[in-house]
Amino acid sequence: MSLKLSDPAATPAPPPSGLGMRPMKIVVAGGFAAGKTTFVDALSEITPLTTEAPMTSVALGVDNAGEVSTKTTTTVALDFGRITLSDQTMLYLFGTPGQDRFWFMWDELSRGAVGAVVLVDTRRLGDCFPAIDYFENRSIPYIVACNSFNGQLSHDVNEVHEALAVPVDVPVLALDARNRAAAKGGLIRLVQHAIRRRHAAG
Amino acid sequence: MTARPPARFVRQFALTGGRARSSGAPLPFETLIQTTPQGRSAYATLTPEWAAIVRMGESPISVAEISAHLHIHLGVARVLVGDMEHADLISIFAPIVSENGPDTALLERLLHELEAL
Numbered sequence: 673m674s675l676k677l678s679d680p681a682a683t684p685a686p687p688p689s690g691l692g693m694r695p696m697k698i699v700v701a702g703g704f705a706a707g708k709t710t711f712v713d714a715l716s717e718i719t720p721l722t723t724e725a726p727m728t729s730v731a732l733g734v735d736n737a738g739e740v741s742t743k744t745t746t747t748v749a750l751d752f753g754r755i756t757l758s759d760q761t762m763l764y765l766f767g768t769p770g771q772d773r774f775w776f777m778w779d780e781l782s783r784g785a786v787g788a789v790v791l792v793d794t795r796r797l798g799d800c801f802p803a804i805d806y807f808e809n810r811s812i813p814y815i816v817a818c819n820s821f822n823g824q825l826s827h828d829v830n831e832v833h834e835a836l837a838v839p840v841d842v843p844v845l846a847l848d849a850r851n852r853a854a855a856k857g858g859l860i861r862l863v864q865h866a867i868r869r870r871h872a873a874g
Numbered sequence: 875m876t877a878r879p880p881a882r883f884v885r886q887f888a889l890t891g892g893r894a895r896s897s898g899a900p901l902p903f904e905t906l907i908q909t910t911p912q913g914r915s916a917y918a919t920l921t922p923e924w925a926a927i928v929r930m931g932e933s934p935i936s937v938a939e940i941s942a943h944l945h946i947h948l949g950v951a952r953v954l955v956g957d958m959e960h961a962d963l964i965s966i967f968a969p970i971v972s973e974n975g976p977d978t979a980l981l982e983r984l985l986h987e988l989e990a991l
Binding site for chain 1: 902903904905906908934936938939941942943947948949951967968969970971974975976978980981982983984985987988989990991
């Protein structure tokens with residue numbers, strides 16, 4: 673326990689510990705080549721890992737050996753990274769697999785998630801529509817992060833906010849996905865947004 | 875999209891006695907495990923996969939990482955971990971979530987820890 677006295681006017685006191693060691697996760701979504709892997713890589717303390725899930729067992733929850741072994745064994749690859757925030761909190765960042773056929777995996781990843789960072793390449797805005805629709809329809813907190821490749825954005829964030837027609841309370845910001853501090857700033861905005869949503873919901 | 879040879883798939887599920895999931899609800903991929911004292915002392919008697927998980931679980935590690943490090947499907951890792959908890963070889967720290975995601979106290983803690991990062 674820290675004995676440091678904090679200025680009450682500054683940040684509110686941290687919540688009491690005792691919540692125990694808990695994993696948490698944030699989903700990193702977006703169109704092809706929008707910078708998902710780059711974003712995870714910038715933040716992860718481990719070299720991002722890839723794992724595979726067979727579509728059959730995850731999608732259908734089959735629990736019968738005979739049934740499993742006769743099904744087509746298509747797999748979906750998942751990339752993820754980890755940030756150890758304290759001896760109590762491990763935060764996992766999961767990149768979403770490609771869209772369309774893999775919605776079942778989005779469901780699995782989104783269940784219990786803090787929320788999602790939707791990365792956008794402003795030159796190909798439309799690529800992020802499926803991700804935004806997905807999180808919007810399921811009331812999962814998300815932010816839109818316009819990846820400023822080489823510090824360049826082809827549209828400013830206000831234009832993007834309007835073009836995507838996302839609700840006004842959804843944060844839309846620009847960040848360089850290669851930059852750890854910027855990526856961390858994106859996560860902070862997401863968590864703040866998730867907390868606000870919680871308070872608003874009562 | 876990759877198609878794997880069925881042989882590999884069958885072999886993997888042979889590790890779990892053919893089951894694609896452990897009893898109970900499927901564990902989220904981020905579920906953490908940690909080796910128990912019983913797990914540590916049973917190490918020499920365990921199957922290679924269980925022994926590898928006991929070794930990895932010396933410090934907390936997720937089901938997703940176990941899957942990646944052992945090159946086994948997530949579903950298989952889930953079943954192994956569920957069975958090992960049943961045998962008291964590891965402890966499981968599952969996320970606390972309601973229908974709407976993590977509760978506010980956990981989110982507040984996460985925010986403080988991220989800001990301090």
